[in-house]
Amino acid sequence: MKKIPALAFEFKDRPGVYIDDFDGETTNVEEAVLYALKTGKKPDKEEAKKNFLEIGKFHKQQLLKMFGENAINNFDTEKWLELCNLVDVQISEEKFKEMLENG
Secondary structure, eight states: OOEEEEEEEEETTSTTOEEBTTSSEESOGGGBOEEOOTTOSOOOHHHHHHHHHHHHHHHHHHHHHHHGGGOOOOOOHHHHHHHEEEEEEEEEHHHHHHHHHHO
């Protein structure tokens, strides 16, 4: 089966351990928070960081509007980038198609 290049948040102090979709951790890259291009080409790490920071900022603003200062924000991309490196990974075609469908 063909593999697709992607990026994942890997903990700096624990190689092979990634932030997962539910803000926990996983050793299975298919369950990690992933960044892939719709074209299936290798993503640029700096562009991915920029996108994640923009999404994180928007998410934080929405939580503040909806729930005020006491909102709990687990989608803190700034913190993720402090704790993790964005690393090159390979994902299955099936996972890639799932990502495209879920947009």
